[in-house]
Amino acid sequence: MKTLFIIADGLAGRPNDLDGKTCLQAAKTPEIDDLLASRGIGGLMDPIKPGVRPGSDTAHLSLFGYDPYQCYTGRGVFEAAGIGMDLSKDDVCFRTNFATIDNQGNIKDRRAGRISEGQDQLEEALSELKSEKYPEVNVRFKRSTEHRGALCLTGSDLGGNLTPTDPHELGIPIPNSEGEDKGSGKTAEILNEITKKARDILSDHPLNEKRKKEGKLPANAILSRGSAKYPEVEPVEEKYGVDASVVAAGALYIGVARVAGMEFKEAEGATGTVDSKIINKAKVGLEELEKGKGVVFLHFKGADNASHDHDAEAKVKFIEKIDETFGWLKENINWEETHLSFAGDHTTPIHYGDHVADPVPALVAGPSVRKDQLEVFDEYSCREGGMGRFSGNLLPITMSYSNQIPKFGA
């Protein structure tokens, strides 16, 4: 049997999201409700454990069956993996911004005027980055959307706990990074050297001459944050013995899934925002299952974006788009051979606009579940569900229904 694992980022909410309801309650979700009523079992899931406010990265690790307290090292490595960098255990990665430094050497704009053209040229120029003191350390930079990018240092003795060179502040010079444990001093030293070199390379770059002439802010520095050593995450294929694909658009989610050994598959029109064509993700997902993958992970991001923007109407609309996608899925899944699970990765209330610890509704549908009486899928109804309240691990729970995971012990 197979597993289709669907996460709607920031799906869950609080009662004051919209007229005394959560957005999930306010949204019309006949397809999801019908799936739960006809084939499903529901419950309330603490993404990590009760009382822990999950990040999206730590939440996904926990949902996949890893203990983020054991393996989480930081966000940089997931961002780097998410934009397509191939990583291994000797890598230390950072999220970066192109930024603007003024003539006094102070940070003028952390996003280089949200630069939207020419970043490929800058990436090309930065390909010559290298440490002179530690030439054995490999240095890689890759741009992403707008001002975003990732930096990766490769060396067997590099620690990943260092302070950022991005101070999240303007009008001050780029701070020096410092190692926060004894293995990370060398990494900080290299990051500081690379940061200076990048300024030299970018300051003289023709693109920035052009930008200045056009009255735009030059992208004359890179700021780094989110340092992370490649984590000890056993790939899904080794941990569970099953091949997996991820269909997502946001770099962070692609990255967590790639680090967990899932193969990234693109879907046309998938944007990682509220306007994403998520139906195409569902189509690619079912194709992947048909082609032989044992597990496919679909990630829908829009509900979280709308929550961070305090936009209840956009969140309701996106949830209704998810519901339409479930309508298509229900008709097209091979229900004799598949278990599907669906949940939020955390609660993001409209008014607070950030992740909170409140548990999220979760469902598993398919032939092996002990179906319960639930007919509505939301934050309230699911507390009466047959799965009760549980912490994380929704992927192995679903895979066990599909008889896909190995025994622990004999």
Added chain:
Amino acid sequence: MKTLFIIADGLAGRPNDLDGKTCLQAAKTPEIDDLLASRGIGGLMDPIKPGVRPGSDTAHLSLFGYDPYQCYTGRGVFEAAGIGMDLSKDDVCFRTNFATIDNQGNIKDRRAGRISEGQDQLEEALSELKSEKYPEVNVRFKRSTEHRGALCLTGSDLGGNLTPTDPHELGIPIPNSEGEDKGSGKTAEILNEITKKARDILSDHPLNEKRKKEGKLPANAILSRGSAKYPEVEPVEEKYGVDASVVAAGALYIGVARVAGMEFKEAEGATGTVDSKIINKAKVGLEELEKGKGVVFLHFKGADNASHDHDAEAKVKFIEKIDETFGWLKENINWEETHLSFAGDHTTPIHYGDHVADPVPALVAGPSVRKDQLEVFDEYSCREGGMGRFSGNLLPITMSYSNQIPKFGA
């Protein structure tokens, strides 16, 4: 107060076990239901944690209150303890088979034709097994039922992570064992030496000459698997300060309980199969409590055997035999001074025929529980029970109702 702890192996199932019901739902269990309704509280238990497929050994460790992720080393030590070998922290143990090797030195039968006579003579002959290279290492072999047995090497510096000499394959020579960590190379070396010596001893043994004349396969080798260093499991008496007995028939369960410090007590007619006289286990159990033990663990195996055999009717019948035993227990327990708990150690669905992660129903009955409204004991009803959903630890939960366990902290 006292604790009677009863586990029915593989008790729980899935909705498609038998005509849209689990076997536990299909079985008539008026006594268990009445016990729950009159004195009990129910719940759903994840034997280890949600999404983990338990082995029987890891599940029992978890039910007893140990963390199998901390202490589990492998099955061999429980098999050896279960057939009566006395063990200590310097032991590395293996499950063994008597096997047949052909004239080319290849494995012809992994069970020596399921040898059923004369194994005592072979055990006696193997008592001279010894390592010449490491004479300080003590070597013990003990036969069990049919072709089964255990091998135990005793030495303070022996690691327990090594590859098996039983390849689970025919037509090939016995593979050499190899250490899987740096402390286990020596153990592998000794195992390989012992395996060769055993072949020499057994090949010349008169019993095998006789077997060959009778057209039977000779038991001319031993194959070893399930290597395990003695685990760091604090005995129940030290952990909880209470003496305990185990009444069981399967070697694995006796072994886990003995390693946890429980004293093994035999019951007449107890076989570890569906035809076991489990009422006699209940009688021995109550005698043990009367004689002064604080905890008695009864293990009923048959429901799991029937599940592995995909035999729903046999499972239903065995569950109904358990129910009769509860009828006797209910009349004979001193209910003013005893808490009884009852659960499966894992779910074994009829169609899949192996353990899965689905949670199991559990109940505790006795004077101190906060009785709930449950009147039926099964995988569905118990989700509405007063214990909610919880992970393992059913023994200390029950012992706490009996005011038997120490405080953690002050």
